[in-house]
Amino acid sequence: MASASNPTSNALRRRDGGIRIALIGCNHRTAPLELRERVAFTTEQSLEAATQLRQRGILEEAVVVSTCHRSELYGVAGDTSAPIGDVLEEFLTSYHSIPRSDLEGRTYHWVGADAIRHLFRVASGLDSMLLGEAEILGQIRTAYRRALDHGATGPILNRAFQGALEVGKRVRAETEIGARPMSVSLAGVKLAEQVFGSLKGRSALILGAGEVAEQVIEHLRDRGIGSLRVVNRSFDRAQRLAARMGGEAVAWESVDGAISAPDIIVTSVGDVGAVLTREKMVRALGARDGRPVFVVDLGVPRNVEADAGSLYNLYLYNVDDLGEIVEQNRRAREAEIPRVEAIISEHVAKFEAWRAALEAVSIVEDLRGHFRREREALLRERLDAAPGLSSEERQRIASITEELIERVLAEPAARLRSSRGIAGHLSSVHALRRVFGLDKKGESGEES
Amino acid sequence: MRNHTTYLALGLYAASFCCYARTLYAPHLWLGRLASLLLLGGITAHYYALLERSYGTHTIPYDDLFGSMSLFAWLLGATYLVLEAVHRQRSVGAFVTLLLFAWVALVSALAPAQMPPPPARGPLFAFHVTLNTWAYAAFALSFILSIIYLLQHHVLRSHRLGRAFWRFPALDVLDRMSRSSVYVGLGALAFGVISGLIWEHRLTGAYSWGDPKVIVTFGIVGVYVAYLWLSRNAIWRGARAARICVLNFVVVLFSYTIVNLYLTTFHRFF
Known part of the structure; x- marks a missing residue:
């Protein structure tokens, strides 16, 4: 199993530096049985779909959860310029060879914390047809293990699905959402x-x-x-x-x-x-x-x-x-919903803090790249205007400015590595990205 | 009886009760484990409180009613904790810890701070009293379990299942736990009585068969043996046997209070 805190993950080297977990799916609430049958995945299909999604660069990690009540694709978005929800919907319809219009208004797609919250709600049985049913947790575990064995997951989805399994277990141990018989x-x-x-x-x-x-x-x-x-x-x-x-x-x-x-x-x-x-x-x-x-x-x-x-x-x-x-x-069971939601919120916050920690570390790398590009442009501009400088002097100026960048970044980098607490301030990380113009693709973590 | 470790034990019993009661209201895995740990902590602190008292009086705490009551509570807690581990059932914990807390609080409030040193009676006597107290603690536990059995039985018969119904053990489990307790109690009482008789014979060369405490103790053995037999009998098994177990404990209480305080001269603790 990959280390959940591996900072060299591909997910961290995205153009905008943000980790975008995405989800598309349909369930018993959004689609009738006839449609759910058409978008269902067999075991082989779910592994094949995960492979295709990764090979095409749509997702870097992928898990397909397909039960009689739902078909859902979970993943970490790759470097696609189009909205990830549209890309995933396009994939879903083309994979099952169904017209896109048939799925119109029948699917839901979420990214970021909303996708994680949805996964945790599914694992806890809140999204099930029979409120609190326990079978779904086993189905998620099977889907995740299959994807893990197939090499389709990475540190982000490993963390997300392990979190979902933990939520499912906690909810059943600490609340009565699934304790009492419903038939x-x-x-x-x-x-x-x-x-x-x-x-x-x-x-x-x-x-x-x-x-x-x-x-x-x-x-x-x-x-x-x-x-x-x-x-x-x-x-x-x-x-x-x-x-x-x-x-x-x-x-x-x-x-x-x-x-x-x-x-x-x-x-x-x-x-x-x-x-x-x-x-x-x-x-x-x-x-x-x-x-x-x-x-x-x-x-x-x-x-x-x-x-x-x-x-x-x-x-x-x-x-x-x-x-x-x-x-x-x-x-x-219905009376237990607020307690279940509280457990879910606690775990979503935990996941987001972990995600923010990864992003906070990656932002230093992005800043370094940004400063270097600015430095090179500035040096080119100013040194071209000073032809009297010897090559030794030019090299010395270049070396001093490089040293300046490292010195400026050394302290925040050390602080970010040593302090997990700062990682919780995801909004600050995003603000930094905006201030330094590191976000080229716009926002992440919003519902698409 | 009033010392810092007693107060610590009381605090831990109270905290344990809160955790058990909370998990009874809404199950929580870690809170349940914490309840057991707090109870273990309470029992440990209580042990040191008893030890402290023993150092003060130069004997185990059996020579007066309050010391004996405190020992009873400690043995009740320890026996329950073992039963909880064996039967993997925490739902009864709230009732046991509530009783423990109330009992120990009563003892520490009423007991005199200083006790005169008792006459030396030797280890066999100490063994006799401790085993008999343990037997009473085990019977108290079977009493609590039988009460819960009767409540659950009543709920099942009335079809009015409340929120707590699903949290308690099955009738069969309660019945087995209660019988386990009675077996422990009878075993401890048998050895306790035998060690007492040997001690008395060594000391006086005779047996005081006519002492009310001895008579009532044999009565207790009789009623609990009858309970064990009847609980396997067609007409009596189930709720009727549980009622017998509850009534039997009245005899135990009678022996522990009225007999000890007023009827016997040989077993008097005051």
């Missing part, structure tokens, strides 16, 4: 965890083989459920689902015997009413020696008699109970 099926499974702790080695019985049952099984499998049995009126369907999910199918007629074994029972059978009566549950609890059982009734009409909920050591939740919990959780 009925997951809420049921999470509640079961609040009863049993780890579900590893526990047993579950699923009544029904529909879509909801499948979702529940997936959540249970993710948590390492020990044994899984599926009961359905259509035995074939139960067998198919059980085979696919690594469980065991049980005949519908054997349901009364099957309910005594599992720790978790999930029902989602339509049009049959109460399959599990209070009497059946009393017998089941007796057969399992009073050990607690957690029952999730997702059926409408309900599959478990409401009376069963009053049995000792039986925890019963129906679809309305879980819906209410999901709604509470959604509100709780």
Whole structure:
């Protein structure tokens, strides 16, 4: 991995001396699924696109993040004279061979701190369709590692993506943005965890083989459920689902015997009413020696008699109970947004300070070049007007002026190297650039 | 009881409580770790406070109620910290540190500044008292865990999940932590009673089976063994067993206060 503080990076030798991180993308908010499908990148395409962007000099470092909800190109802008947003949009449309008009108003592009903030917001789950979802962090990690292994990243994007991963981890450790379940099926499974702790080695019985049952099984499998049995009126369907999910199918007629074994029972059978009566549950609890059982009734009409909920050591939740919990959780997640934004702002400021430190060091080099050019022009002008000077005297004047430049720059250069604090004053660095005319291309860090 | 290290321990317990409570309200990884570190600091400072007191009285702090209460608090904190590390659960910390703070503050406010030197009773006696105090501390911890179990159970049954619900451990974890505490308590009490009996027999050649403290102590062993047995029983496991554990602690408190202060002559600390 490249050193994050390498001052000889290409990124530092840009004409204007500024580091321009740029981003273009579209997501579920800006583009419909049909369009997102057209601009999505496969693994191979994302590496190929990163290579092309670097080879064409559009970007010096590049990472492509492509998920079902977003396609985004992150990079450090090269020496292009055109606005980087336009160049990236042009690349995106030409790469996927789609008319540019199709993307009009469907993309967003950011540069500088705004691009970093966007990356951090994505990593924290604030920009996700399901607020606070954790999957995106893994997707960013994969995209970044792939680009890193491919040699497409450099010190700037390494720092930016490592920062994003850190933000993602912190946000999930320190806030509740992703802590509470946001779907009925997951809420049921999470509640079961609040009863049993780890579900590893526990047993579950699923009544029904529909879509909801499948979702529940997936959540249970993710948590390492020990044994899984599926009961359905259509035995074939139960067998198919059980085979696919690594469980065991049980005949519908054997349901009364099957309910005594599992720790978790999930029902989602339509049009049959109460399959599990209070009497059946009393017998089941007796057969399992009073050990607690957690029952999730997702059926409408309900599959478990409401009376069963009053049995000792039986925890019963129906679809309305879980819906209410999901709604509470959604509100709780939204309430966490300001805390997440505060963490993001803290890390954006950290990144900007680091970036400013790099720029502050590079400005000395730019000033030296600027002074030398001025000195040469001045010497040419003045020495041409003094023909009486010997070549020795001319050389001495040249040497003294060179020494003067070094002496003038020595102290600020040393101060910049030794003091990280000064690097935080990015605006001062930009002001210096403006004062000495070092910015030839205009501003950086603005939204394009 | 009032010395600088006691005040330092009190301060650290208070700071630890604040951090635990803050992480209970809004999880924070480093704040949680800081809470554990502060508790460790509090326990260390408390240890030196006890040591200082021991130097002053030339014995371990068991000879009076206040010294014994302080030792109880120290053992409660230490036992909790070990359980926290074993079960990787910090959510109970706020309750334990609050109790620690209140307990130590009460002891340091009420205890006399100077104690007359106690009669020398030897290391076996010290061992006996320390183990019994440790047992009481472990039972106190199981009491706290059972209370939390009952609250969580009630919330789960009522379907009214509050903000704090998701922060507490699962019922099964609370149950296991509570039973771990009781096992520690029973083990310490068994060795404590045995060492006490040996010490008494060496000293007097007899056993005071009729002493109320001895009778109640056997009662405590009985109720906690019953709890462990019932917590595995079909009709009693779960919330009912937790209720038994809470009630058992009433017997412990009775033994620690009424019996010690008024009923026994042999185990009287005042």
